[in-house]
Amino acid sequence: MPEEPSAPREFRGQDLSGARFVGCSLSGAVMRAVDVDGAEIDAPWLLEGEGTLLVNGVDVAPLVDAELDRRFPGRALRRAADPDGLRAAWAALETAWAGAVARAEGMPPGTVEVSVAGEWSFAQTLRHLVMATDTWLRGAVLGLPAPYHPIGQPNAEYALDGHDPSVFHETDPSWERVLQVRAERVAMVRAHLATVTADDLEVPRRTPWAPAYPESTLSCLRTIVEEEWEHLRFAQRDLDVIDART
Secondary structure, eight states: OOOOOOOOOOOOSOOOTTOOOOSOOOTTOOOOSOOOTTOOOOOTTTTSTTOOOEETTEEOHHHHHHHHHHHSTTGGGGGOOSHHHHHHHHHHHHHHHHHHHHHHHTSSTTGGGOOSTTOOOHHHHHHHHHHHHIIIIIIIITOOSSOOOTTOOOOTHHHHTTOOGGGOOOOSOOHHHHHHHHHHHHHHHHHHHHHOOHHHHTSEEOOSSOTTSOEEHHHHHHHHHHHHHHHHHHHHHHHHHHHHHO
């Protein structure tokens, strides 16, 4: 006989002050008569599909999106669907990241290596973006047989997806080394976008995580752009925390 669906868990009168939920699914969770003063939610996928987040009956997802676009000039261009739009989107990202790097380097020595609450440091974030470029441009779009640079910073799920994490064997590069490789990858994206055509954007590509389900070149390039904006937000958030401490 099929299993009976489990009843939703219910918490009444519980004190979850200061609790931290990481990598958890709270989709469809309902909170009634709750004290959320000072609560913080970081949901990178909040705006995917038709996702909603109701607060006192108001869907705040569009408001969050609009505020992030205001805080990060050029972020709205991440939805670009043509070559000129993608080029403008990348130019905006280069400007935004240049400002973030300048800010980090202007803070106390060692700031780029500081982890906030177990999150990636600023340097590790740049290394992850190297990996993202290698995955979606060098691997998926260009089809290079060995796309990854050894300083790349993979997600924990990388090995779980059947990939070999040993390719990322340069685990403690200097800040100068990180900046060098990062600059090379940024230039690669810029060069590719300089010549990409509307027809190129429609070409299906073999995706690294699900080879049986190809994605268009446009989808791959948009993934790079999305990764860049989300991790810029994370990096600026943590720099704010470090700044407040000093």
